[in-house]
Amino acid sequence: MSSLDLGVVGNGTYGALIDKWARVVWCCLPRLDGDPVFYDLLNGGEPKGDGGRERGFWSIEIENASSSRQYYRQNTAILVTELTDKDGNAIEICDFAPRFTQRERIFQPMTLVRRVRPLQGSPRVRVRMRPAFNYGLREPDVTRGSNHMRFLHSGLALRLTTNAPVTYLLDETAFNLTNPISFILGPDETLTGGIEDTARQFEERTEDYWARWVRRLALPLEWQQAVIRAAITLKLCCFEETGAIVAAMTTSIPEAADTERNWDYRFCWLRDAFFVIRALNSLAEVETMENYLRYLGNIVGTAENGHLQPVYGIGLETHLVEHLVDTLSGYRGMGPVRRGNQAYEHFQHDVYGNVILAASQSFFDERLLKPATKADFERYEKVGERAFAMHDQPDAGMWELRTRARVHTSSSLMCWAACDRLAHIAEHLGLVERSRYWRGKADQIHATICKCAWNEEMGAFTESFGGDQLDAGLLLMAEVNFLQPDDPRFRSTLLAVEKALRRGHHMFRYATADDFGTPRNAFNICTFWYIDALTRVGRTEEAREIFESILACRNSLGLLSEDTDPATGELWGNYPQTYSLVGIINTAMRLSRKWEEQV
Known part of the structure; x- marks a missing residue:
């Protein structure tokens, strides 16, 4: 089998x-x-x-x-x-x-x-x-x-x-x-x-x-072999001719058995960008990081009116038409097998923030051979304008729901991050008026989220404006500095999310039915987000315990796919998964003891 x-x-x-x-x-x-x-x-x-x-x-x-x-x-x-x-x-x-x-x-x-x-x-x-x-x-x-x-x-x-x-x-x-x-x-x-x-x-x-x-990598004191294997495999997921990094090398490995949640992941998802750049930067793998930034810059350079698709081909292809492949029966016979991904047609507003969060590195990092310029900033401003225009509009959400649109809080959160980072970049470039302009946009989105996404009865932010459900994307509020970790609203949201979505040491994306029923397996990157949130609020020992448990779910060669069965620890979903690889790297970097603490 x-x-x-x-x-x-x-x-x-x-x-x-x-x-x-x-x-x-x-x-x-x-x-x-x-x-x-x-x-x-x-x-x-x-x-x-x-x-x-x-x-x-x-x-x-x-x-x-x-x-x-x-x-x-x-x-x-x-x-x-x-x-x-x-x-x-x-x-x-x-x-x-x-x-x-x-x-x-x-x-x-x-x-x-x-x-x-x-x-x-x-x-x-x-x-x-x-x-x-x-x-x-x-x-x-x-x-x-x-x-x-x-x-x-x-x-x-x-x-x-x-x-x-x-x-x-x-x-x-x-x-x-x-x-x-x-x-x-x-x-x-x-x-x-x-x-x-x-x-x-x-x-x-x-x-x-x-x-x-x-030998050139920057490594944490602890979990070095896990980070090294994740780093090498992340490098293997790069298509260096263009700088693109695929979400995974495979197509149609189901997220759970017999669910038809089978997708083609051999493309570049913009939602990965922020976490990929963070991992590459923490590893000091500047060459790969700069090549990836070049790929993202090419996408932004061809975006009409700042509009970005959720996913692009590794050669900047925009049409990834999805087909069913009837010549293959699927992983363990669990079809369908898909070629292409319909997500390129979706409206997914979190992509604007993810791209600008990633691109920020190119304005501040003095190691780069080609640092970003004022002209680059002006191109990214078009993306920011699109983010502001879309921050309170329905979309498919970061989980790419195919038949339902809402104003997703995680999408609005990333639209805020786009405007917030543009304000920081403008300040860095000495563009005082543009910094003031983008700070005003960010503050407006911040107020909208606090008003429309907060559920007083639940004592938590919810996954969509006016909603009463939760999703793991809410854990990113502290990650992107929307709220400070000691903010009571973040802490209460964290408690609500873990109560609703935690299964053992694993975290689900959401627990409500979607186009294909109720999810059955945990999404690995969400577990890493949860570990990060625990660390930020001071629950470090618990975070370390959960991290060790997810490392134990890796296969015999130290690698992870997209999903894990919380009951058995079996891996599901496309493989090897970039989101999971950067999760290992970023989490190890945050949790590890410092080198100066070694005995």
Whole structure:
């Protein structure tokens, strides 16, 4: 049965997910949002294709396998899987995407390298290489050479270069593994060097790159390995050509079993922006942060009248038309599988605040190669004007409700944050009149929220103006400095939210029915917001306990998806989830003891 106990490899161009038996079960090419050439994660375990032969995966198997062990090489994105058979014979499979500096720039080809070597005894192995195209609809045309196989379909040609016998690969014949072998899957190009030497050099240089990258990170004293793994994986979710960061590498992993809450997350959600920038800044990962700010700046530069969509493609695509994919049955057979996301059509007013909160970094951070200018400020002012115009208007909300619109408090809160930060930026730039202008707008929104979102009977702010329900977005009031943590209104709202939405050590987004019924699993980022709120009001030991519990829910490789079943701890939702990764980073940074406190 499929699970999300999966390793992630990538290099800023594409990503691949590999299960504990060294089976590539998900890989989109030529980029993170591309055609899943390997798609077994969404194949439901049902036979597909020629004569019932399953497709959409790449396995390197040991005959009579009995156990596996999987781990990352320390401080790298190099995944190692050890497989042992029932007689004690063992092999090691090393998977990675090449990434290193070459000719004064990053070398990051659309290439997956798999190196296999015998560890013990006389293992026999079998390689099953079964890519497909167009979401499983088309089998590739396969040709062979003396040391390679080519997989062809219109618009994409892949070449697998190897020093393993090509005949054994084509026929999927088991053979004795007596010496190391390597596989290099990538564009249809001839290698300039020997296969084994090329694979070895790629591995050594990639390992060195990641070790040096991690060495530059700013880390908390505590939970360093959790932060390092989250940071590396966040880096793998970047599409560096444009600076975009995808919400997750997958599509259609359901938020809970058999709920049809299956969405395509291989795009860039603006609601992530503030938390991503905070994480990258706290890590001192300035290059990735600046590239992401560049991507956001490009979106703002093309926004008509300041209007922003909730989500954009990684190449700045604006139309992400949603389709159902009928060739794949879904994760554990739980369809539908979706391609594209209808959310691009939604009106979601919190995006204005998230973008300006993120962009503020570019006006104050003197490390940046290209700090923001007055002209940039004027472009962001258009976004601010839109935020003010929309702060008391109905929208789909930060949770993107598809059939219901309200004036959501969290959306209005972020509209306030947009105007508030513009006032700060204007003051920093010496634009006194503009600072006064935006402070007036922010104060007006603040008063509106305090009047319309406060429920005196409940003693709390509510999820929408005039409403009587709660959602986790209210926890952000202290995070964005709308209220101080010691404000009695924030403290009473926190108590109301935790009473309504906390399940054990997990936090739900909301507990009322939506378009798909009542939510059944906790949304991980909301748990991190809750931990932050507890820390701000002085409940630090409780916050640390909850943080440790959510770290215990990570899979065996230290990663989280979008959602967690509070009863079982099982991971659900798209994976690996950027929101969850930045939650680990930001929470660890806030809760950790200081370096000067170490014994």
